[in-house]
Amino acid sequence: MLRSEDLLASVLALEPPKSPLEPATAESIEAADHALRFWKSTDTGPLTPGSDAHKREVCRMFRETFNPYRPSVIDWPKLNPEERRRVTSLPIWDIAVHTEGRARLRFAAYAKSVSDPDVRAAIMLNAWEENRHKEVLAKLVEAYDIRLAKEPAFEVPRDPEWVYLLTGFSECIDSFFAFGLFELARRSGFFPVELVDTFEPVVQEECRHILLFANWLAWHRANLPWWWRIYFELRVVAVWIAIARERIGLAFSLDKGDASKQADSNFTASSASAMSADGIGVRDLLGLSLEENDRRFAGYDARLVRPTTMPTLAKFALFITKPWARKKAASRNRPKG
Numbered sequence: 001m002l003r004s005e006d007l008l009a010s011v012l013a014l015e016p017p018k019s020p021l022e023p024a025t026a027e028s029i030e031a032a033d034h035a036l037r038f039w040k041s042t043d044t045g046p047l048t049p050g051s052d053a054h055k056r057e058v059c060r061m062f063r064e065t066f067n068p069y070r071p072s073v074i075d076w077p078k079l080n081p082e083e084r085r086r087v088t089s090l091p092i093w094d095i096a097v098h099t100e101g102r103a104r105l106r107f108a109a110y111a112k113s114v115s116d117p118d119v120r121a122a123i124m125l126n127a128w129e130e131n132r133h134k135e136v137l138a139k140l141v142e143a144y145d146i147r148l149a150k151e152p153a154f155e156v157p158r159d160p161e162w163v164y165l166l167t168g169f170s171e172c173i174d175s176f177f178a179f180g181l182f183e184l185a186r187r188s189g190f191f192p193v194e195l196v197d198t199f200e201p202v203v204q205e206e207c208r209h210i211l212l213f214a215n216w217l218a219w220h221r222a223n224l225p226w227w228w229r230i231y232f233e234l235r236v237v238a239v240w241i242a243i244a245r246e247r248i249g250l251a252f253s254l255d256k257g258d259a260s261k262q263a264d265s266n267f268t269a270s271s272a273s274a275m276s277a278d279g280i281g282v283r284d285l286l287g288l289s290l291e292e293n294d295r296r297f298a299g300y301d302a303r304l305v306r307p308t309t310m311p312t313l314a315k316f317a318l319f320i321t322k323p324w325a326r327k328k329a330a331s332r333n334r335p336k337g
């Protein structure tokens with residue numbers, strides 16, 4: 001029986017595809033950042049989802065876009081008292097640290113169950129990067145003296161594919177909104193520029209993670225026999241229902257005043273209102289997240305599959321709320337008195 005300690009040991013034992021930049025110069029950091037954001041396959045043929053070429057190039061993309069930064073050398077900027085108050089009072093640090101910690105072990109558990117060596121290595125590298133995100137956040141928490149709730153114990157999943165789907169789709173949702181929120185924080189000056197720059201590679205890595213997940217999903221689906229494919233699609237539906245239930249449950253726990261869950265459930269809403277001086281509407285946040293989603297994916301080979309569920313849902317929500325938004329704008333512009 002696998003233990004969580006064994007899973008963590010296998011994540012930490014991974015040898016990343018590039019060694020850390022030492023000594024890091026402005027040029028080497030710039031080059032690593034460019035490699036993280038822009039990638040085109042040298043294979044000129046079609047990358048049909050499910051084909052060997054598709055799998056090989058997706059895994060190569062993941063290796064070659066690896067950014068070898070080291071969390072321990074991050075120079076956390078000094079914050080003035082107001083900046084510090086704003087950063088430390090954001091209700092996101094518990095959920096962020098716990099989510100990264102859980103994701104690294106869930107990805108590792110699934111990677112261990114995959115027989116294809118390329119796919120296994122890519123998902124294990126993803127687990128390693130989630131561990132690095134956790135380290136970055138741990139350093140930030142330490143630097144700004146943020147208090148965290150106790151981390152819940154990790155239960156090794158009996159069904160690694162289920163938790164991989166659960167975490168993968170959850171990352172697709174969270175990353176989509178994180179793209180918009182991060183840009184909102186940058187534009188509003190909520191975070192000092194140095195802190196935005198420090199976190200930028202982490203946000204782009206999440207974009208890369210969901211790119212890997214979307215392509216794994218397409219490759220996996222295409223290689224299932226039809227009867228197994230039906231079962232798999234039912235599982236995907238069940239995963240989305242589980243995610244919806246989890247998030248609705250958290251929202252209800254807010255009403256009951258469950259402070260321990262408050263940080264999770266109102267993450268997007270409270271962060272959005274905290275990050276802009278004059279508040280931001282849901283439509284504005286959706287629009288900004290869509291723009292940022294397109295911008296962050298634009299640098300990767302167009303033949304790779306993109307995550308589509310969140311952008312499609314966001315476009316649909318913007319479309320159906322258009323008349324309401326128009327009415328609101330008209331009443332705002334109408335002369336008073």
Ligand SMILES: [Fe+2]
Pocket residue numbers: 100103129130133206
């Ligand atoms: Fe992460």
Ligand SMILES: [Fe+2]
Pocket residue numbers: 103130171205206209
């Ligand atoms: Fe991730």
